[in-house]
Amino acid sequence: MPQTGRPRAFDAEAALDRAVEVFWRQGYEGASLTDLTNAMGINKPSLYAAYGNKEGLFRKVVARYADVEMAYARDALTQATAYEVAAAMLRANVVALTRPDRPAGCLSIQGGTACSTENAGIAAFLAASRLAGEQALAERFARAVEEHDLPEGADPVALARFVSIVTEGQAVHAAAGVTRAQLEQAAEIALHAFAAAAYPDRPVSSTGR
Amino acid sequence: MPQTGRPRAFDAEAALDRAVEVFWRQGYEGASLTDLTNAMGINKPSLYAAYGNKEGLFRKVVARYADVEMAYARDALTQATAYEVAAAMLRANVVALTRPDRPAGCLSIQGGTACSTENAGIAAFLAASRLAGEQALAERFARAVEEHDLPEGADPVALARFVSIVTEGQAVHAAAGVTRAQLEQAAEIALHAFAAAAYPDRPVSSTGR
């Protein structure tokens, strides 16, 4: 595989990271190619050669975002118990949504929940990727039932949906400028709910961190 | 105030309702003037004469949406107890998000959580209007503390924030196509959490409706 020709003058992965921020802040439709190329430090033909087109770039951006910024979600799944999984997920999510060196909120929602008809696929793609994360969580909770960590009556799918809904609400709230401390407070309430719903027969201790 | 001149040939309020649907489905930036005028059955000069410009139309659309589609939220505030307020809010929200004759989700989020830099004001406007609803809820819960409905230690602001976060997460989920029954299940879990957080000393009964 002979690699000849003029070498690329930019770091494709670093440029992708710049694009992540632009889409994160402005959404798919709100980010113009000019915004993107300016932030990435390249011009349009380079962008098209390296990433295909705007949609191709966006999909690579989402993949990169999932790799880098959503690592906490995969880590959370490795916790020992369902409760710890939920706790890690909710708490780390709040931290990720409010990092001072990142745009507030999450790309998966900021990218676009509604689009023009011609870009409807973008919103659907993002929705599907969110639901995939929810399903992974549901599978982890199902394992917890098998392991008798969660009681037999627990509904792994419903629990995962609840956790996922809270993380999405947190993301919307974070994008509106709500502070990390305020979101953490809400995460603890949600976690309390998770415990009550997951272990319905067990008495619930008082709320609080 | 003499009303002379050629009379308007369309119902401005009915046309506004058509515009609500377009912005609800496609978001502010995803809805073009062509999309809007086609749906409203008018042409551009009529739109500009009646509503100012695209942003003016959008603000009128949001106001109309708040009047018509968010009535349930104001109704919920009139419930007798904080718990009933939260229950009415969460349950009615699910119904509103999944009406078969309406776009899925809510305009306040579908309208745009992220926008191009020149339309950043739109996202901020929507965020502010959501937070205003949350504040109304917080005031209702504060009243509940005064009335000794909620215990003295309860935090009305945090409770309102939690409820608000769940409704927003539900909206994102609904827009992704999650069914009403699935959202209702999550609402009940959240409601359970609300009870535990609002009445921390009281024992919690098992989950379920």
Add this chain to the structure above:
DNA sequence: TTGCTTTTGTACCGAGCGGTACGGAACTCC
């Protein structure tokens, strides 16, 4: 009928959109 006022439809505006043609520049292989 004659003004006067307002709305309507058409046709158009400058600007920005996503995307590309093309020539020169920078590299490897022979």
Add this chain to the structure above:
DNA sequence: GGAGTTCCGTACCGCTCGGTACAAAAGCAA
């Protein structure tokens, strides 16, 4: 030092965007 290959920068494409000029149409008052 070509020859071949790939990338970079400029300049441009057709199209759609939000917004408007203008004249005909439709109402009122006199």
